[in-house]
Amino acid sequence: xxxxxxALVAGAMAIGAAPSARAHAFLDHASPAVGSxxxxxxxxxxxxxxxxxxxxxxxxxxxxxxxxxxDLGNAQIPRDSPAELHVGLKPLAAGTxxxxxxxxxxxxxxxxxxxxxxxxx
Amino acid sequence: MRPTLYYGQLAQLALAASLVIAQTxxxxxxxxxxxxxxxxxxxxxxxxxxxxxxxxxxxxxxxxPDGARGTDVEIDLAKRITPDIGVIIGDRWQRLKPTxxxxxxxxxxxxxxxxxxxxxxxxxxxxxxxxxxxxxxHTGRVQALGAPDFTTLSPTFDFGKGxxxxxxxxxxxxxxxxxxxxxxxFPTKVESAGSPNPTNFFYGFAFEYSFPYLECCVKDIGxxxxxxxxxxLVEVSFSTAMxxxxxxxxxxxxxxxxxxxxxxxxxxxxxxxxTTRLTGHGYGGVVQLHFYLxxxxxxxxxxxxxxxx
Numbered sequence: 001x002x003x004x005x006x007a008l009v010a011g012a013m014a015i016g017a018a019p020s021a022r023a024h025a026f027l028d029h030a031s032p033a034v035g036s037x038x039x040x041x042x043x044x045x046x047x048x049x050x051x052x053x054x055x056x057x058x059x060x061x062x063x064x065x066x067x068x069x070x071d072l073g074n075a076q077i078p079r080d081s082p083a084e085l086h087v088g089l090k091p092l093a094a095g096t097x098x099x100x101x102x103x104x105x106x107x108x109x110x111x112x113x114x115x116x117x118x119x120x121x
Numbered sequence: 122m123r124p125t126l127y128y129g130q131l132a133q134l135a136l137a138a139s140l141v142i143a144q145t146x147x148x149x150x151x152x153x154x155x156x157x158x159x160x161x162x163x164x165x166x167x168x169x170x171x172x173x174x175x176x177x178x179x180x181x182x183x184x185x186p187d188g189a190r191g192t193d194v195e196i197d198l199a200k201r202i203t204p205d206i207g208v209i210i211g212d213r214w215q216r217l218k219p220t221x222x223x224x225x226x227x228x229x230x231x232x233x234x235x236x237x238x239x240x241x242x243x244x245x246x247x248x249x250x251x252x253x254x255x256x257x258x259h260t261g262r263v264q265a266l267g268a269p270d271f272t273t274l275s276p277t278f279d280f281g282k283g284x285x286x287x288x289x290x291x292x293x294x295x296x297x298x299x300x301x302x303x304x305x306x307f308p309t310k311v312e313s314a315g316s317p318n319p320t321n322f323f324y325g326f327a328f329e330y331s332f333p334y335l336e337c338c339v340k341d342i343g344x345x346x347x348x349x350x351x352x353x354l355v356e357v358s359f360s361t362a363m364x365x366x367x368x369x370x371x372x373x374x375x376x377x378x379x380x381x382x383x384x385x386x387x388x389x390x391x392x393x394x395x396t397t398r399l400t401g402h403g404y405g406g407v408v409q410l411h412f413y414l415x416x417x418x419x420x421x422x423x424x425x426x427x428x429x430x
Contacts, residue, residue: 014317023384023385023413023416024151024153024158024384024416026158026337027337028335029336029341030341033341034336034339034341035292035339035340035341036341047326049416050384051384076274103168107417107419107420108419109415109416111153111154111156111241112155114338115338
């Protein structure tokens with residue numbers, strides 16, 4: 001019984017370690033941080049994901065409390081950091097801002113999410 | 122000759138086509154509705170079609186009312202046929218130790234399930250699924266282990282709801298989610314070895330708190346791996362007999378535990394606490410190793426069969 005279990009778990013771990021595997025891209029962390037307060041308008045919002053992204057199908061927007069876009073529309077994935085997505089911001093006043101992202105990982109799995117940050121001088 | 126460009130364009134076209142196919146489907150597999158990821162739960166059937174395998178799930182049941190103890194090693198394979206239609210096949214190896222006789226071992230009954238993804242609502246993080254499970258007669262050790270000598274058909278409605286759509290003024294409630302099952306067991310034989318086989322109404326729920334959701338979409342409180350991938354949860358499940366002289370008799374368990382979900386697999390562990398005298402006494406436990414085939418093999422067996430060609 002114990003041998004069977006050990007063999008099953010070992011086999012399963014081997015499958016899990018398959019080097020060619022890719023997975024869904026989930027948000028790992030962001031700057032400004034999810035749900036954070038910052039003292040001044042940040043020049044850029046940067047998102048780091050758990051997997052590499054497909055640039056043609058990934059994007060991020062930032063809106064103010066009135067629903068107006070306040071990003072510069074220049075969302076980009078750096079060549080040397082394919083799991084990172086950033087977008088420039090206009091100078092922002094105090095208030096709460098909504099970051100909405102949608103990405104496709106390199107294995108074609110789509111994911112999306114939103115979070116807010118607050119500028120509180 | 123521009124072979125590089127040609128192959129590059131071909132690759133882009135193929136990617137675009139696969140994305141169109143994936144995004145026109147209402148089901149994305151892997152338990153995702155909008156920005157909510159639902160892990161596969163141990164006791165409560167998942168409200169989504171998927172390409173996943175539990176390999177293995179090991180259960181030590183609480184002692185039965187007569188004192189017998191059981192240990193199961195179970196395997197379940199879920200496979201999408203199309204983006205919205207899936208099947209599950211599962212079986213278990215059982216060891217039963219009565220109080221005063223030697224232990225017996227063998228296979229339990231084979232279970233197969235056909236599923237249809239009724240809806241996936243991203244903005245409200247809601248999922249609905251219809252399923253029909255058949256537990257097949259004479260596919261396990263009937264006399265020694267009590268495996269059924271009759272087939273049971275079990276239509277079910279499975280649902281999931283994340284609470285991320287609560288107002289942002291309630292931040293720490295938004296990571297909560299619930300999944301649940303409602304269904305009936307219809308045995309195809311009214312009696313076996315002198316005992317009635319009643320129709321059962323079963324219902325179960327999983328209440329979970331998603332640390333990944335807290336971190337990604339509510340507030341980054343600084344959790345890092347492995348803690349930012351945890352789902353503390355409590356599962357409950359009940360089955361109530363409805364007829365054949367057993368009406369009202371209920372069995373059920375409460376299972377508090379935790380799931381860790383990584384990119385390619387998840388691990389879960391729960392205690393098993395019986396809720397009625399008919400269920401047993403004391404406590405048991407269950408652990409599960411569960412793989413996401415759609416993430417491990419995204420371009421082959423992890424895709425719906427309808428997209429293999």
